[in-house]
Amino acid sequence: MRENKAQRHTSEKRSRCEINHLFGGAPCPKAGKEKVDSLLLCEKHALEVKLEGQIECWNEMLFHIDLWSKEATRRERPDVVELLQDQREQATSAIERAYEELNMLRRTDTSWRAWGT
Ligand SMILES: [Zn+2]
Numbered sequence: 787m788r789e790n791k792a793q794r795h796t797s798e799k800r801s802r803c804e805i806n807h808l809f810g811g812a813p814c815p816k817a818g819k820e821k822v823d824s825l826l827l828c829e830k831h832a833l834e835v836k837l838e839g840q841i842e843c844w845n846e847m848l849f850h851i852d853l854w855s856k857e858a859t860r861r862e863r864p865d866v867v868e869l870l871q872d873q874r875e876q877a878t879s880a881i882e883r884a885y886e887e888l889n890m891l892r893r894t895d896t897s898w899r900a901w902g903t
Pocket residue numbers: 803804805814815816827828829830831
């Protein structure tokens with residue numbers, strides 16, 4: 787009688803990053819660290835998803851800023867137009883920063899994948 791206990795890796799029972807749960811494809815090999823929109827994601831993917839969400843929010847804000855600017859112009863309120871212009875610049879640079887971070891994340895992702903064998 788032999789009892790085979792070799793395959794019991796109870797310590798390895800960490801949950802994996804679930805980034806490809808929705809899309810299929812190769813699963814991310816990293817451990818899940820953070821829950822985002824009900825998916826458990828590793829740090830990098832959580833950050834990626836958050837950045838994308840931020841960009842979307844800022845874009846929506848830009849849309850509204852433009853609407854209000856038009857309205858302010860129509861009502862001849864250059865003070866308000868100027869204020870909105872300020873906000874527009876802030877939103878635009880926030881979007882740019884988020885995109886830069888995203889690009890950086892994705893670049894490191896590719897090189898990281900290239901190392902794996
Ligand atoms: Zn991941």
